[in-house]
Amino acid sequence: MHQYCYPIIDAHLLGSAVTTVDRQAPVDAYEPMTGDRSVPAGRQTRSSAPSQRAAIRIPVSAGARTYPIVIEEGLTSRLADLLATHEIGPRLFAISNPLVWRLHGTAVKAAVPDVEPILIPDGERHKTLRTVSRIYEALLHAGADRSVGVLAVGGGVVGDTVGFAAATYLRGVNLVHLPTTLLAQVDSAVGGKVGVNHPLAKNLIGAFYPPVLVASDPLLLPTLPRRELRSGLYEVVKYGMIASHKLFVRLEAHLSEHFAHVPDVLVATIAQSCRIKARIVSADERESGPRRILNFGHTAGHALESLTSYRRFRHGEAVAYGMLVAAEIGKARGTLSEAEQERLVGLIRQMGPLPPIADLSAKRAIEVIRRDKKVVRGRLHFVLPEGIGSTTIVDDVGARELERAMRRAGMAR
Ligand SMILES: NC(=O)c1ccc[n+]([C@@H]2O[C@H](COP(=O)([O-])OP(=O)(O)OC[C@H]3O[C@@H](n4cnc5c(N)ncnc54)[C@H](O)[C@@H]3O)[C@@H](O)[C@H]2O)c1
Ligand SMILES: [Zn+2]
Helix, strand or coil: CCCCCCCCEECCCCCCCHHHHHHHCCHHHCCCCCHHHCCCCCCCCCCCCCCCCCCEEEEEEECCEEEEEEECCCHHHHHHHHHHHCCCCCCEEEEECHHHHHHHHHHHHHHCCCCEEEECCCCHHHCCHHHHHHHHHHHHHCCCCCCCEEEEEECHHHHHHHHHHHHHHHHCCEEEEEECCHHHHHHHCCCCEEEEEECCEEEEEEEECCCCEEEECHHHCCCCCHHHHHHHHHHHHHHHHHHCHHHHHHHHHHHHHHHCCCHHHHHHHHHHHHHHHHHHHHHCCCCCCHHHHHHCCHHHHHHHHHHCCCCCCCHHHHHHHHHHHHHHHHHHHCCCCHHHHHHHHHHHHHHCCCCCCCCCEHHHHHHHHHCCCCEECCEECEEEEEECCEEEEECCCCHHHHHHHHHHCCCEC
């Protein structure tokens, strides 16, 4: 397997000007982990001319503060104004990875010419304290004080890692997310959770650290491999299932326009997803109650990811299976009609292929779930569908019931 061995590239560490970062970073040497994750030829950032439509602003409350998610086609080109409005900077560090920076760094630099890039290695396995420590070093070498702003430019891995570094560097500097995957735009950049993995467990080290601003630009998405786009779309299906029949119906009706990157369609989907997540997290910032419904599909999903050492599935793909398992339980209990269950299956199948699960043991998945943090005092808190657009949390789903549902969804004994 290809080794990602990029050092953190920091213009200051290298004693060179910001513009030399592209030259210093061996971005052309990037090799995808699998064929499906390669960047399709010719899919570069499209013209980032400002759109004629007004930006959508969605407020998210985080404790005493409120921050906006701003969504607009071509928003990257207006970044300077947006940062000025929110009093970010004047010194701004853009922290990204070589792949994303190669694709979209030029657009960021065009919008904010003084931005100082720091590159961290790409990939979930670099979502670690070691990378965070390298970010601290780069910031320290650059003489970054508490007044600087940090712009996280990338998918969920960059957002989570950079967010954690921003939360802890000098006890917190201003953080702005510029999410570049659909999953990050609809999910990981929303809600203020930041953190890294520990060798013993995923996402174990973290904090709640709301950004000052999230800037979502669908024009950053056409470079995304189709599989990554799908991964984000499965989380959108989740929002439809838990909270919005209307969103689910829109996805059914306009699925192909999402894959064709029709900006209006993407803006509407991102906005609707963010509204749902914002409403839920605003009511429950620290995940004590209602926020748990966001875990719909994640019980079996996390088990699948863990059983395959986080290598086989993109996160959204595992969640897609998790939703199918939850729907089997809903159907067996009569909370979800057969027709609704079939619509969910139909939509997920229509979106494209999922990695196989027929070789994975449901029994072993149950063992993983027993150790899950969703098990409280020995009882599993399970998000059960009650229809498309409605869920409830129950704590009486037994191991055998879950195992049966997993097998019906395609897993082995
Ligand atoms: N904080 C939260 O609330 C939260 C919620 C959900 C997921 N997450 C975390 O998010 C991570 C997954 O995020 P992800 O799915 O965005 O994966 P990712 O960040 O690994 O991005 C996927 C791949 O796409 C590349 N990429 C990013 N933007 C691109 C673009 N515009 N064009 C081409 N390639 C691009 C990345 O470099 C990477 O190789 C996980 O670590 C997960 O734990 C966090
Ligand atoms: Zn998820």
